[in-house]
Amino acid sequence: MTLSEESREFVDHLRLYxxxxxxxxxxxxxxxxxxxxxxxEAEQEGKSTEHITGKSPEKYMKELAGEMPLDKKQIAGWIxxxxxxxxxxxxxxxxxxxxxxxxxxxxxGYPVIALLYLGAIILSxxxxxxxxxxxxxxxxxxxxISGGFMLLFMGLIFMDQxxxxxxxxxxxxxxxxxxxxxxxxxLVALAWKWKSFxxxxxxxxxxxxxxxxxxxxxxxxxxxxxEAFLPLGLIFLYIVIHTFMEKRK
Amino acid sequence: xxSSQMLKGILEGCLLAIIGKGETYGYEMIEKLNxxxxxxxxxxxxxxxxxxxxxxxxVTTTKKKHPSGGPQRKYYAITEEGRHELxxxxxxxxxxxxxxxxxxxxxxxx
Numbered sequence: 001m002t003l004s005e006e007s008r009e010f011v012d013h014l015r016l017y018x019x020x021x022x023x024x025x026x027x028x029x030x031x032x033x034x035x036x037x038x039x040x041e042a043e044q045e046g047k048s049t050e051h052i053t054g055k056s057p058e059k060y061m062k063e064l065a066g067e068m069p070l071d072k073k074q075i076a077g078w079i080x081x082x083x084x085x086x087x088x089x090x091x092x093x094x095x096x097x098x099x100x101x102x103x104x105x106x107x108x109g110y111p112v113i114a115l116l117y118l119g120a121i122i123l124s125x126x127x128x129x130x131x132x133x134x135x136x137x138x139x140x141x142x143x144x145i146s147g148g149f150m151l152l153f154m155g156l157i158f159m160d161q162x163x164x165x166x167x168x169x170x171x172x173x174x175x176x177x178x179x180x181x182x183x184x185x186x187l188v189a190l191a192w193k194w195k196s197f198x199x200x201x202x203x204x205x206x207x208x209x210x211x212x213x214x215x216x217x218x219x220x221x222x223x224x225x226x227e228a229f230l231p232l233g234l235i236f237l238y239i240v241i242h243t244f245m246e247k248r249k
Numbered sequence: 250x251x252s253s254q255m256l257k258g259i260l261e262g263c264l265l266a267i268i269g270k271g272e273t274y275g276y277e278m279i280e281k282l283n284x285x286x287x288x289x290x291x292x293x294x295x296x297x298x299x300x301x302x303x304x305x306x307x308v309t310t311t312k313k314k315h316p317s318g319g320p321q322r323k324y325y326a327i328t329e330e331g332r333h334e335l336x337x338x339x340x341x342x343x344x345x346x347x348x349x350x351x352x353x354x355x356x357x358x359x
Contacts, residue, residue, distance in 0.1 A: 035296065
């Protein structure tokens with residue numbers, strides 16, 4: 001007794017749409033479960049998904065969202081967690097390299113870019129879940145957005161160096177240790193809360209190999225190659241394995 | 250009031266009437282509606298209405314285990330407030346349907 005591919009997809013899209021529209025997680029779970037139950041019974045009697053959702057699943061999703069209140073506390077929690085995660089990630093990297101020194105431009109620029117990025121992700125999730133573009137389009141969409149923001153981040157660093165804007169804050173040795181420990185703990189705590197160790201994994205593959213190579217005394221140009229390609233390869237592997245495990249569930 | 254809003258109002262009244270006859274769940278409501286000769290545009294349209302009716306306190310829900318096992322099923326029961334609303338709907342409906350019937354039969358009463 002399982003759902004058809006089409007119904008499964010509808011339920012998954014609905015969940016994503018409602019969550020990214022800021023609806024309460026428990027309520028979203030409840031309504032998607034109820035619809036799953038309905039679809040299961042309807043399919044046993046030979047009815048199609050369209051019979052339940054109508055010609056426009058998008059319109060139907062909006063109808064449901066319209067009857068569910070916004071959960072502002074939950075939204076605020078997500079934004080906090082997201083900002084905290086990005087800040088901890090960046091601080092950890094700089095602390096490990098002993099470069100905890102920031103200009104005003106960086107102190108303001110990073111959080112602003114992070115917020116814009118979060119907004120772009122939420123909008124693209126909503127777009128993808130309701131408009132259902134092809135997989136290829138969906139992938140290109142995410143790649144362009146992520147790439148665009150990567151450029152923004154790099155642009156900020158570049159601008160900061162070009163204009164040699166003076167640092168307004170530099171950490172001393174004690175502060176460096178405190179920040180290192182705190183940011184690592186924050187990443188683990190967020191991973192625990194979200195039940196996703198992706199960010200911890202990314203931090204590990206980006207930050208640990210350079211330290212090991214340095215300790216082993218590997219030459220700079222070799223280590224640069226390893227540092228550039230190893231993390232990307234490992235992250236790709238992580239996503240592939242994760243997707244595979246999800247499919248098998 | 251747009252025509253779709255009017256239909257929603259009628260459907261809401263019918264759902265209340267069905268739930269008022271005894272605790273039931275989504276798919277069963279559809280089957281009962283079909284049994285009375287309703288043919289729905291889309292079955293899913295009952296859920297936004299049920300969400301609203303719950304918000305307004307006209308119905309309550311409980312989750313129960315399937316007799317055959319599997320995931321839990323959500324059952325709806327009518328509340329005291331729901332019964333009042335149902336009575337109000339019956340009165341509204343009688344006046345509308347009476348008016349429409351008179352009109353179609355051509356009995357003019359001014």
